[in-house]
Amino acid sequence: MIRHRLSLEEFQALLEKAPEGARLELLDGEVYEMAPIGSGHASLVTYLAKQLERLYGDRALVYVQNPLRLSQHSLPQPDLALLKPREDFYRARLPEPGDTLLVVEVSFSSRELDLEVKLPLYAQGGIPEVWLVEETGTLEVYREPRGSHFRHRLIVEPGEEVAPLLLAHPLLRWDPPRGTPPA
Incomplete structure (x- = not known):
């Protein structure tokens, strides 16, 4: 089998031809189709966006489900990111x-991809x-x-605090949010 690793430019050309509403990510040169966003996932992203904006909005931009250029071969769309402020x-x-x-990823239906593909790419990129x-x-x-890994892992349970x-x-x-249904 021959695999062709796409560049950012090739991926952006592909996006122009993709069906409307297609949710695609470029991860280490490979194209991944993202699962549709369900109510539980959407609820959690909305909750986090509101909390992060309230707490850190004066010092960071809350960036929701938008592309992040990691490299010439990786353009993920994390669920949320906090970015350094820029006037533009x-x-x-x-x-x-x-x-x-x-970077925040809601891993309801994408846990394996998030752990095995995206997390190493985020580490390699220096996130x-x-x-x-x-x-x-x-x-x-x-x-x-x-x-390609992170040295520290912390588990935060509901009711605990983190920054x-x-x-x-x-x-x-x-x-x-309580009672969040899957995906």
């Missing part, structure tokens, strides 16, 4: 790892911190990227 709101160019304070939200409501915090490492305070009380 990244109109001139897509944000890159050096612009990124935090300082990644939060993975499990279907159970548990929040996994990954910090200190080294090569993005690069923003420190105030703390976010992790209290995701």
Whole structure:
């Protein structure tokens, strides 16, 4: 089997021909179709966006389900990211790892992909911190990227507090919406 690794330019040309509404990501040169967003996933993204904006909106841009340029071969669309503020709101160019304070992935139907493909790419790109939200409501915090992995993993249960490492305070009380259905 011969595999062809797509570049960012080839992927963007492909996107122009993709059916309307297709949700595609370029991860290490391979194209992945993202699952449709269900009510539980949407609810959690909305909850997190509101909390992150309330707590850190004066020091960071809350970037929701938009592309992040990791490399010439990777353009993921994390569920959320906190970015360094820019006056143009990244109109001139897509944000890159050096612009990124935090990435959040809601891993209801994509846990395997998030852990095995995206997390290593985020580490390789130098993203300082990644939060993975499990279907159970548990929040996994990954910090200190080294090569293709993160050196530290912290588990945050509902009712506990956490803050993005690069923003420190105030703390976010992790209290995701109750009764969240899968995907």
